[in-house]
Amino acid sequence: MELGGYADRIARINLTSGEIKYEGINEEDARKYIGGRGLGVKFVFDNGPTVDPFSPDNILCFLVGPLSGTNVTMSGRMAVVTKSPLTGGVTDSHHGGWSGARLRWAGLDGLIFEGKAEKPVYAYVEGAKVELRDASDLWGKGAHATVKTLLDRHGEDVSVICIGQGGENLSRFGNWINENDRASGRGGTGAVGGSKNLKALVIKAKKNMPEAKDRDAFKAAHKDALEAINESEITGPRKGGLSVFGTNVLMNVSNSIGALPTKNSQLTAFDRAFDVSGEHVNETILVDNPTCHACPVACKKEVETKAGKFHVHMESVEYESAWALGGNCLNADVEAVAYIIDLCNDYGLDTIEMGNVLSMAMEASEKELIKERVSWGDTDKMVELVHKIGLRQGIGDTLAEGPARAAAAFGDPGMAMTVKGQAIPAYDPRGMKGMGLGYATSNRGACHLRGYSPASEVLGVGMKTDPLAWQGKGALLKLLQDLHAVSDSFDICKFSAFAENADHYAAQYSAVVGIPMNSAALLKIGERIYNLERYYNNLAGLGEGSDTLPERFLKEPSTSPGSKGHVCELDLMLKEYYALRGWVNGVVPEGKLKELAII
Amino acid sequence: MAAVRLYAGLREAAGQRDFEVDLPEGAVIGELLRRLIALRPKLDGKILDENGHVRQYVAVFVNGRDIRHLNGLGTPVQPGDEIAIFPPVAGGWG
Numbered sequence: 257m258e259l260g261g262y263a264d265r266i267a268r269i270n271l272t273s274g275e276i277k278y279e280g281i282n283e284e285d286a287r288k289y290i291g292g293r294g295l296g297v298k299f300v301f302d303n304g305p306t307v308d309p310f311s312p313d314n315i316l317c318f319l320v321g322p323l324s325g326t327n328v329t330m331s332g333r334m335a336v337v338t339k340s341p342l343t344g345g346v347t348d349s350h351h352g353g354w355s356g357a358r359l360r361w362a363g364l365d366g367l368i369f370e371g372k373a374e375k376p377v378y379a380y381v382e383g384a385k386v387e388l389r390d391a392s393d394l395w396g397k398g399a400h401a402t403v404k405t406l407l408d409r410h411g412e413d414v415s416v417i418c419i420g421q422g423g424e425n426l427s428r429f430g431n432w433i434n435e436n437d438r439a440s441g442r443g444g445t446g447a448v449g450g451s452k453n454l455k456a457l458v459i460k461a462k463k464n465m466p467e468a469k470d471r472d473a474f475k476a477a478h479k480d481a482l483e484a485i486n487e488s489e490i491t492g493p494r495k496g497g498l499s500v501f502g503t504n505v506l507m508n509v510s511n512s513i514g515a516l517p518t519k520n521s522q523l524t525a526f527d528r529a530f531d532v533s534g535e536h537v538n539e540t541i542l543v544d545n546p547t548c549h550a551c552p553v554a555c556k557k558e559v560e561t562k563a564g565k566f567h568v569h570m571e572s573v574e575y576e577s578a579w580a581l582g583g584n585c586l587n588a589d590v591e592a593v594a595y596i597i598d599l600c601n602d603y604g605l606d607t608i609e610m611g612n613v614l615s616m617a618m619e620a621s622e623k624e625l626i627k628e629r630v631s632w633g634d635t636d637k638m639v640e641l642v643h644k645i646g647l648r649q650g651i652g653d654t655l656a657e658g659p660a661r662a663a664a665a666f667g668d669p670g671m672a673m674t675v676k677g678q679a680i681p682a683y684d685p686r687g688m689k690g691m692g693l694g695y696a697t698s699n700r701g702a703c704h705l706r707g708y709s710p711a712s713e714v715l716g717v718g719m720k721t722d723p724l725a726w727q728g729k730g731a732l733l734k735l736l737q738d739l740h741a742v743s744d745s746f747d748i749c750k751f752s753a754f755a756e757n758a759d760h761y762a763a764q765y766s767a768v769v770g771i772p773m774n775s776a777a778l779l780k781i782g783e784r785i786y787n788l789e790r791y792y793n794n795l796a797g798l799g800e801g802s803d804t805l806p807e808r809f810l811k812e813p814s815t816s817p818g819s820k821g822h823v824c825e826l827d828l829m830l831k832e833y834y835a836l837r838g839w840v841n842g843v844v845p846e847g848k849l850k851e852l853a854i855i
Numbered sequence: 856m857a858a859v860r861l862y863a864g865l866r867e868a869a870g871q872r873d874f875e876v877d878l879p880e881g882a883v884i885g886e887l888l889r890r891l892i893a894l895r896p897k898l899d900g901k902i903l904d905e906n907g908h909v910r911q912y913v914a915v916f917v918n919g920r921d922i923r924h925l926n927g928l929g930t931p932v933q934p935g936d937e938i939a940i941f942p943p944v945a946g947g948w949g
Binding site: 490496497501506508714715720722724817818 | 911914937939943
């Protein structure tokens with residue numbers, strides 16, 4: 257392949273037969289879908305839309321992109337792409353840390369797992385080669401013990417990505433945990449690993465930065481982008497709000513404007529939000545500020561709790577997790593939040609889905625739909641249920657299916673704050689209308705990361721829009737969705753977008769890969785990726801009417817200052833959005849697929 | 856009196872989170888901010904720029920509404936109103 261930035265080598269591993277083949281990357285696909293998420297979606301698409309997510313016929317892809325492991329700021333991410341057991345559509349979930357860079361340094365662009373191993377295995381990657389090794393001794397262990405065992409076994413310059421008991425037991429929100437605390441959290445990708453008897457990936461590689469195709473151009477482009485990051489009042493190292501307080505600095509902002517879903521979204525603000533916020537974490541339990549490959553921002557907030565009954569030392573209390581297990585469950589004990597996040601990571605369970613399934617169980621208990629007594633804010637009960645879910649014991653067996661399926665089993669599907677089967681993160685669509693459209697039209701189910709509208713609706717990055725206005729949100733979401741599809745395919749952290757713009761992206765990509773690129777052409781690639789995902793989902797059965805929201809957001813007005821009296825005007829936004837997308841009620845027509853050269 | 860709550864770096868600069876600010880009848884948020892800064896000079900330059908405008912990415916909320924979507928610094932403030940002020944922050948995504 258002529259393009260720079262790629263190792264041009266993907267390992268295709270048949271777990272049923274044990275056969276491992278290596279293939280190059282199709283250059284046309286690389287130009288059309290870049291790598292990471294985009295290329296992964298293409299692989300999943302080519303594998304067919306009707307496959308059962310837990311069937312050996314489903315594929316599970318771990319991919320990086322052409323910027324991974326380079327000097328590009330925030331280029332340490334890895335995409336896990338598969339057909340989701342939670343939504344039935346295509347999903348991709350990304351983690352930070354060092355494993356993404358290390359995979360590229362090891363000389364691979366990705367691994368694609370097919371089939372199902374007869375007994376538990378892990379994949380060992382070194383020197384651009386993959387071996388399958390016995391993981392029988394690791395099966396049944398949590399992520400932390402698995403990581404420790406494999407690090408002890410394989411020495412230095414190693415990243416371990418693994419599933420816990422959650423994925424082994426096919427919880428539909430089982431995830432992959434990288435290096436103990438970084439999660440490819442959403443969509444149940446870890447459960448797909450469990451269904452294949454795949455316990456872990458071990459990647460061993462020393463630092464080996466890839467060279468850009470055009471070194472001089474890269475030097476200039478990288479300098480511009482890094483200056484933007486360093487000078488930003490948001491991302492600037494040790495001075496910007498994100499760097500100093502981490503992602504959880506948003507807790508008080510969302511709460512102040514009546515956009516913090518509370519008590520399973522029965523309310524839109526939490527009177528004790530400050531107690532689980534980034535500011536409070538910094539004042540009480542913060543011990544360090546870890547970072548990822550090539551990132552000066554260091555938004556991770558390592559914490560240690562010693563005083564109370566919940567003792568834990570873990571890498572970060574992130575906003576989404578702190579919300580899901582905090583105000584969403586009427587829990588204001590930040591030490592309990594940190595402990596439960598770490599417990600979820602050990603079981604390999606998505607904290608967002610966990611918080612939602614727990615708050616749903618609390619509502620079900622209050623309504624006496626279940627026998628189990630699960631009181632709002634009862635942290636001991638929350639811990640007990642995480643164990644039960646991870647091990648599928650008692651009511652945990654039902655809750656492990658995720659809030660949508662569990663609420664239906666309890667007889668009141670309206671208790672599930674989900675879209676396409678995946679639970680909402682930490683933004684209430686009544687106080688942030690664009691995010692409501694984002695949840696509804698996300699191709700992987702309710703998600704804030706497909707189009708991060710709070711950047712505009714709350715923070716004013718790019719352009720400031722009114723969070724309570726529905727007009728114009730169709731254009732905003734389309735732009736953000738297309739832009740994030742690009743960064744996910746590079747694969748770089750979306751936080752770069754707080755300081756960089758599409759021109760920065762285009763200049764760096766062009767220099768590394770060695771082909772001309774501008775922001776408009778890059779966004780067209782993002783649009784192609786978004787449409788391919790949508791086309792796959794349409795073929796998989798997610799057709800007209802699937803872009804919706806829980807009725808709570810559409811019919812029950814907010815009661816909090818900032819958004820009082822508001823519901824989410826989804827239908828009006830959808831009309832605007834579909835017109836801009838060229839879709840018919842959420843379905844991609846053939847003409848659009850041809851226009852984007854998808855077919 | 857209007858209740859003002861500062862967050863993140865502003866709170867650290869001011870040395871406290873909560874303030875009660877006296878206001879004349881018919882006051883606007885611009886006046887309140889100037890009084891607050893006079894009360895805590897370390898906030899000078901952190902909320903308003905040299906031209907007296909709200910700095911980029913600084914968010915000033917009156918009863919949960921960003922003044923950029925009300926009448927800006929001319930937004931009326933009444934006794935009992937709750938004011939929240941944030942420095943440039945960004946989060947979520949994690």
